[in-house]
Every structure is written in C-alpha cells, then in structure tokens.
Amino acid sequence: MGVMYAVHLADAGDDVAFVATGDRAQRMARDGIRVNGVHRSFPVIDPHRGPTMDAAAPTREATPVDLLIVAVKADQLTEAVEIVAPLVADHTTILSVLNGLDSEEALAARYGREQVILSMAAGMETARVDGEVRFRRVGRFSVGVDPRLPQDAQVHQQRRVDALTAVFDRAGLAWQSPADIRHAMWWKFMVNVGVNLASAVTRAPYGAFKTEGPARSLSRALMDEVIAVGRPEGITLGDADLDQWDAVLAGQPDDGWTSTLQDVEAGRPTEVEMFAGRAVALGELHGIPTPVNQAVLWILRDYAERRLEQ
Numbered sequence: 001m002g003v004m005y006a007v008h009l010a011d012a013g014d015d016v017a018f019v020a021t022g023d024r025a026q027r028m029a030r031d032g033i034r035v036n037g038v039h040r041s042f043p044v045i046d047p048h049r050g051p052t053m054d055a056a057a058p059t060r061e062a063t064p065v066d067l068l069i070v071a072v073k074a075d076q077l078t079e080a081v082e083i084v085a086p087l088v089a090d091h092t093t094i095l096s097v098l099n100g101l102d103s104e105e106a107l108a109a110r111y112g113r114e115q116v117i118l119s120m121a122a123g124m125e126t127a128r129v130d131g132e133v134r135f136r137r138v139g140r141f142s143v144g145v146d147p148r149l150p151q152d153a154q155v156h157q158q159r160r161v162d163a164l165t166a167v168f169d170r171a172g173l174a175w176q177s178p179a180d181i182r183h184a185m186w187w188k189f190m191v192n193v194g195v196n197l198a199s200a201v202t203r204a205p206y207g208a209f210k211t212e213g214p215a216r217s218l219s220r221a222l223m224d225e226v227i228a229v230g231r232p233e234g235i236t237l238g239d240a241d242l243d244q245w246d247a248v249l250a251g252q253p254d255d256g257w258t259s260t261l262q263d264v265e266a267g268r269p270t271e272v273e274m275f276a277g278r279a280v281a282l283g284e285l286h287g288i289p290t291p292v293n294q295a296v297l298w299i300l301r302d303y304a305e306r307r308l309e310q
Contacts, residue, residue: 136256201296264300
C-alpha cells in the first residue's frame with residue numbers, strides 16, 4: 001500500500017521518499033521498486049545511515065517532512081514509530097494506513113494526538129508478487145478529526161485534514177470525511193476480522209465470500225462478534241454496515257486475495273493478533289463470548305509457531 005500511494009503522489013508532482021534502514025535502505029536506493037510492470041526509483045531516507053551506505057544511491061538526510069505515511073506490517077510498528085522520529089516536527093502530519101484499531105494510538109502516544117489523523121482505507125486490491133508490487137484497485141480513504149481532542153485542538157487538526165485531502169485530490173486518490181470517523185475505523189476492523197481471517201483459514205479468495213456458503217458464514221460469524229464487543233466501546237455497528245461491506249465486496253475481483261491470505265501463502269507473519277486477538281481481548285474485558293475469533297486465533301497462532309519451527 002505504501003508503494004501504491006507513493007506512486008500516485010510522485011506522479012502528481014509531490015516530493016516523495018521512502019524511509020528504511022540498513023541493507024534494505026541501500027537495496028531500495030540502489031535497485032528501486034517494480035510497480036505494475038514498471039521500474040520506479042525513489043530517494044530513500046535512512047535515519048540510521050552509516051558510512052557503509054552506497055554514496056551513489058539516491059539517499060536523503062533525515063529531516064522533518066510535511067506528511068508521513070506509515071505503511072508497515074503490525075509487527076513492525078513499534079520499531080517504525082521510533083525510526084521515523086527524526087522526520088517528525090510540530091508541522092508534520094502523520095497518516096497511518098495500518099489495519100486494526102491501535103496504530104494511531106501508538107503514534108499519538110509518541111508524537112501527540114493532534115498530529116495523527118484518524119483514517120481508514122478500504123476497497124484497495126494490492127499484492128507483492130516475486131518482488132513486484134501490483135495493484136488493481138486503489139480504494140478510498142476515510143479521514144476525520146479525532147472527537148476526543150479538545151475543541152481548539154480539533155480546529156487545528158481540521159486544518160491538517162484539509163491540507164491532507166488537498167494532497168489526495170491532486171494525486172487522484174478518492175476520499176470521504178464521514179461524520180463519525182471512529183465508526184468508520186471500527187467498520188474496517190469488523191471487515192478485516194471477518195474476511196481477512198476467514199480467507200486465511202479457508203484459503204479462499206474474495207469470490208468465495210460473495211455467495212452463501214461456509215466461507216461467507218465463517219466471515220459473518222467473526223463480524224457478529226466484533227459488532228457485539230463494539231457496543232460497550234460506544235460503537236454501534238449493524239445491518240447497514242454489513243450491507244456496506246457487501247457493496248465493497250461486489251467490486252473486488254473474484255480471484256483477489258486478502259492481505260492476510262497473502263501473508264499465509266508467503267509464509268509471513270499475519271495480523272491475527274491485531275484482529276482476532278483484539279476482538280478476544282475486548283470480549284474478555286466486557287464479558288462477551290467470542291468463540292469464533294478465539295478458534296481462529298488458535299489456528300493462526302499454531303500456524304505461526306509451526307512456521308517458526310521450520
């Protein structure tokens with residue numbers, strides 16, 4: 001996703017760079033990235049840059065930026081929050097495109113809640129295949145002001161949101177500003193728990209969830225538990241939200257894979273802890289049973305343990 005957004009921003013004329021460290025930074029700076037069959041080259045910022053960095057590679061100094069997009073896997077977030085510190089100043093707006101409910105909280109704890117825009121991205125279809133990034137659908141952002149901020153801070157954050165959406169417009173990235181951004185984020189969480197985890201344990205593509213059958217039934221059972229644990233958190237999800245997901249699902253390619261299924265097939269760590277693990281934890285907190293999420297959590301934890309043993 002980070003590569004997909006970088007391509008759009010760069011093509012719109014924005015000055016774009018990637019943040020990486022060590023050998024990965026040097027490799028990205030030297031070799032570039034292949035995107036939808038086209039070789040692309042971007043400057044790379046390595047906040048830990050040392051004397052071994054290839055002097056001929058297009059690298060940049062780690063100085064504060066206007067917009068920082070955090071697009072890493074969940075297990076990389078803690079490290080990434082600290083790596084980007086030299087790029088963040090008071091004027092820096094931070095946008096996380098991670099799944100789940102917790103990345104904005106981690107970034108806000110480190111850099112302040114006003115700088116971190118609450119957001120949700122849905123409807124995209126991306127994959128990493130043989131070292132190449134491929135995307136067929138860019139999807140749409142939902143962004144908004146954090147209602148938990150004091151009123152004056154909400155005014156300042158709204159200015160950041162306005163500047164951010166102007167960038168989206170210039171880059172041709174679709175967006176909306178829902179009345180309740182936290183509801184939108186929980187909707188995405190419900191969808192991730194339902195379709196990502198169901199696809200991971202059944203190895204089913206999007207098409208399997210469009211018609212009645214075991215894959216769709218498992219997905220809905222997982223979502224129903226998220227709806228239940230959301231209520232005591234002040235989030236009311238229901239039939240309209242399930243219908244909204246079906247509308248998005250209808251536009252997904254039948255042979256497309258969720259990111260979690262891609263991770264399982266590639267032998268990478270999954271986001272099961274931030275999906276089922278979070279739902280189960282909320283269930284325990286509020287005394288609400290979450291047996292389907294618990295079962296999927298056990299299955300994918302077992303997968304992770306077996307992968308580490310190989």
